[in-house]
Amino acid sequence: MADSQIYKASTTAPVNIAVIKYWGKRDPKLNLPTNSSLSVTLSQSDLRTHTTASCAATYPSQDSLLLNGQDQDVSGARTQACFRELRSLRQKLEKSDPSMPKLSTLPLKIVSENNFPTAAGLASSAAGFAALVRAIANLYELKENETELSRIARQGSGSACRSLFGGYVGWEKGSKEDGSDSVAYQVAPASHWPQMRALILVVSAAKKGVSSTTGMQTTVATSSLFPQRANETVPRRMKEMEKAIQEKDFEAFGNITMMDSNSFHATCLDTYPPIFYLNDVSRAAIKVVEAINVVAGKIIAAYTFDAGPNAVIYYLKENEAEVAGLFKAAIGEKEGWTGIRGDAVLANNG
Ligand code: 2P0
Numbered sequence: 001m002a003d004s005q006i007y008k009a010s011t012t013a014p015v016n017i018a019v020i021k022y023w024g025k026r027d028p029k030l031n032l033p034t035n036s037s038l039s040v041t042l043s044q045s046d047l048r049t050h051t052t053a054s055c056a057a058t059y060p061s062q063d064s065l066l067l068n069g070q071d072q073d074v075s076g077a078r079t080q081a082c083f084r085e086l087r088s089l090r091q092k093l094e095k096s097d098p099s100m101p102k103l104s105t106l107p108l109k110i111v112s113e114n115n116f117p118t119a120a121g122l123a124s125s126a127a128g129f130a131a132l133v134r135a136i137a138n139l140y141e142l143k144e145n146e147t148e149l150s151r152i153a154r155q156g157s158g159s160a161c162r163s164l165f166g167g168y169v170g171w172e173k174g175s176k177e178d179g180s181d182s183v184a185y186q187v188a189p190a191s192h193w194p195q196m197r198a199l200i201l202v203v204s205a206a207k208k209g210v211s212s213t214t215g216m217q218t219t220v221a222t223s224s225l226f227p228q229r230a231n232e233t234v235p236r237r238m239k240e241m242e243k244a245i246q247e248k249d250f251e252a253f254g255n256i257t258m259m260d261s262n263s264f265h266a267t268c269l270d271t272y273p274p275i276f277y278l279n280d281v282s283r284a285a286i287k288v289v290e291a292i293n294v295v296a297g298k299i300i301a302a303y304t305f306d307a308g309p310n311a312v313i314y315y316l317k318e319n320e321a322e323v324a325g326l327f328k329a330a331i332g333e334k335e336g337w338t339g340i341r342g343d344a345v346l347a348n349n350g
Contacts (some may be wrong), residue, residue, distance in 0.1 A: 007103055008054040009138035013131035015047040015116070015124070016040065016169060017306060017312045019257040020237055024230055026215070026219045029077065030179040034220065035234040036189065038170045038241050039162045039247075040314070042198055047116045049127040053135035055106035063108040063148060067128070076080045078228040080134055080197045081155040083108065083232045090140035103140055110135070125212075129156030131162035150184035166190050168245045170238070193248050195317040197325050203309040212307045215268065215275050223270040229263055250316055254302030257314060258289075261304040277307050285311040285327075292326055 016039040024034035043047075062084060065072040074080070090104040110132055114124055135155040136145060146164045154161035154171075159182060162169045172180030190196075209218040219226055237256050245250035268275040282305055287301045300319040304312050315323035 003057050006054050006058075007101070007106075007139060007243070008052060009135055009230060010052040011052065011131055011138055011165045013051045013134060014042050014166070015127045016159065017042065017200075017304065018159065018162075018306065019253070019302075019314070020234060020241055020260050022158050022171065022305070023212075023216045023264055024226065025158070025216060026173075027179065028217065031078070031154050031156075031180075032179050032182050033173045035230040036173045036238050037159075037162070037169060037234075038160040038168070039159070039165060039194065040189070040198065041166045041169055043190075047114075047127065047200070049114050049124070049131040050113055051110060051112040051128075051131035051134070051135040052111050053138065053139045054111075055103050055108075057106055058108040059109055061107055063110075065112070065132075067112045068114060078129075078156045081130075081151055082129065082136070084151045085155070086133065086136045086140060086142070089137075089142050089144060092160045092188065092224040093143075094140070100148075103162065108136065125157035126159040126163045129153045129160035132156065133160070134164065147183050147185065149150045151180065154179070154182060154184075160277075166282045167192065170242070173178075175271055177256070187242055188245050193245065197315050197317055197320065197324070199313040199315065199327060201285055201311040201313065201327070203279065204286075210275050210277075210307070215271070215307060218273075218275070219267050219271040222272040223267045225270045226267045229267055234264055236261075251299045252291075254299040254314065255301040257304050265305060278305055279309040279311060282309045282311055287314070287328060289313060292323055296322060 001324065018037050018039040020036070020038040022035070022037035026032050026034045059185070063074050065074045072285065075084070087104045092283050094100045094102055095106060112128060112131060114127065116124070130153050131148050135192065137149055142149075150161035150164045150171075153164055157172075162171050165184055165186045168187040169184055171184045171189050174180070176182070237260055240252065241256050243249075244256060265278055268277055286303055289301045292301045295301050296319070300315060301323045302314045306312075313323060313327065
């Protein structure tokens with residue numbers, strides 16, 4: 001019977017790690033950023049969210065979301081914005097083809113699993129909302145492309161728009177008030193520079209102390225360094241970074257990545273009250289990267305940190321022994337590294 005039918009679609013979305021950071025909203029409701037950003041999408045096999053979206057007339061009337069087995073509140077404006085936009089696209093399809101089942105009127109049940117710690121500064125909301133949007137788009141058989149879906153995912157969580165694409169991905173801040181031009185785009189596919197690797201050092205899997213949304217708005221309101229970063233530094237670095245990726249110039253890529261991470265954390269420190277995302281282990285990881293690059297005589301490793309103490313180290317496959325090997329050795333040798341050794345994840349995004 002059509003009434004009892006369950007409609008279902010599943011998908012996965014990977015984590016992305018920014019090399020030019022998104023930090024600051026010019027419109028918190030639509031998640032419109034104060035600056036453009038750029039990231040590398042990790043491979044699906046490493047850090048990802050798996051999501052199944054289903055709908056049925058027999059479901060309880062409220063939409064629901066289960067993340068890692070725990071019921072989540074879906075009444076928030078961001079989740080509601082995603083549901084609303086996707087339902088309205090489905091409604092258009094149903095209007096144009098009356099033979100289609102009226103899925104837009106049915107309650108949604110979303111079931112998501114992360115294979116990594118949630119909200120530990122590992123971009124869980126990015127993979128989460130990207131998977132949620134794509135799973136519902138698949139369920140609704142929407143024809144919208146990745147760019148259009150990125151506009152919707154952005155409203156769930158800013159960085160999620162970048163996880164709709166693989167490889168090297170930009171997020172154009174856009175200038176329109178309705179956010180229609182604030183979308184992600186692919187700078188280059190992963191196959192363009194397949195030697196790129198990311199080593200993720202899980203310093204702490206605990207939930208972050210200051211949420212990104214709160215932190216970035218406090219930075220916008222109080223940091224005197226921030227306008228310089230948003231208006232001058234980042235626009236210049238976006239161009240330099242895109243060039244570095246096009247030319248597969250790791251020294252430039254690494255240099256900009258580290259400088260931008262430092263700049264982002266400097267504005268965090270310049271926020272009042274100050275935001276400390278890095279800890280002693282994070283700073284020790286920076287020292288190890290510096291030592292690796294000094295020994296190599298050039299930049300072969302680049303660190304970056306998001307809104308938490310975990311380090312992501314980018315390097316090329318050819319330098320695996322010098323970079324990942326040395327980190328593993330350091331982790332094994334120093335007492336202070338125990339926390340990393342236990343949880344270190346090697347993400348291979350080739
Ligand atoms: C990024 N971060 O570009 C930056 C670097 C954290 C530091 O995007 O409020 O969870 O959901 O739009 O996307 C984290 O912020 O913030 C983030 P919302 P989001 O990856």
